[in-house]
Amino acid sequence: MRKSYKIVNCFWCVVIGVPYPFNFDLTRVSKAFFREIMRVTYDYNMHRRMGEAVRHLIEKFRIREITGLDLTEAIQLVEDLIEIHIKNAMNRERFESASRKALFLPHCSRKYMDNRCKARFDPEIPSYFCSHCSGDCLIHQATLLGEKRGYDVYILPGGSCIKKILSKGKYDAVVGVACGMEINMAEKILNQLGIAGQAVPLIRNGCANTRFSIESLREIL
Numbered sequence: 001m002r003k004s005y006k007i008v009n010c011f012w013c014v015v016i017g018v019p020y021p022f023n024f025d026l027t028r029v030s031k032a033f034f035r036e037i038m039r040v041t042y043d044y045n046m047h048r049r050m051g052e053a054v055r056h057l058i059e060k061f062r063i064r065e066i067t068g069l070d071l072t073e074a075i076q077l078v079e080d081l082i083e084i085h086i087k088n089a090m091n092r093e094r095f096e097s098a099s100r101k102a103l104f105l106p107h108c109s110r111k112y113m114d115n116r117c118k119a120r121f122d123p124e125i126p127s128y129f130c131s132h133c134s135g136d137c138l139i140h141q142a143t144l145l146g147e148k149r150g151y152d153v154y155i156l157p158g159g160s161c162i163k164k165i166l167s168k169g170k171y172d173a174v175v176g177v178a179c180g181m182e183i184n185m186a187e188k189i190l191n192q193l194g195i196a197g198q199a200v201p202l203i204r205n206g207c208a209n210t211r212f213s214i215e216s217l218r219e220i221l
């Protein structure tokens, strides 16, 4: 839970840009207070109303220049990232208390998308399973990391596979790496099934050669 609060604090430090002119210590305040802040922020759609702050972030980190996105696209992207962090924080406690966890990885982050990838595909599940042919493949690294932390790891050909895997009732928590659109789709399924979710957004999307931060995944796991 503490890590998630750090993300939000860092975000506000960036937005506000100044340190507090006073000292504070919230360590004795109930965790419910922080959960409630997240919930109020989300319920009132406040992250969608922070136009100025979001624009400031986009300018400060030169998002448009670096990515080539126009302002509307950049705003949508940043708002989605904020929303993902808020939802992660809201679900964190429930997620941490779960014991049967799955990690869903996107097949488009494989090093190879053709037969040079030696992953086995099981259509019954449906999922790829990494054969670890390339040490520098992101999916190989994420698979090892997930398995080491006790997760069942699935490499999904698409978001529609999620429901089939989860409907067997084998898991009570899930970490998903995906683009914002698929994270939203997965969230609806998780809510229907009462499964706690944590999301790691892609930092490069597309149909192939997509990327995510292995460090962000490590922190979430």
Ligand code: SF4
Pocket: 110, 111, 112, 116, 117, 118, 119, 129, 130, 131, 132, 133, 134, 135, 137, 138, 139, 140
């Ligand atoms: S390491 Fe795994 S996912 Fe990556 S290309 Fe090889 S078999 Fe495919």
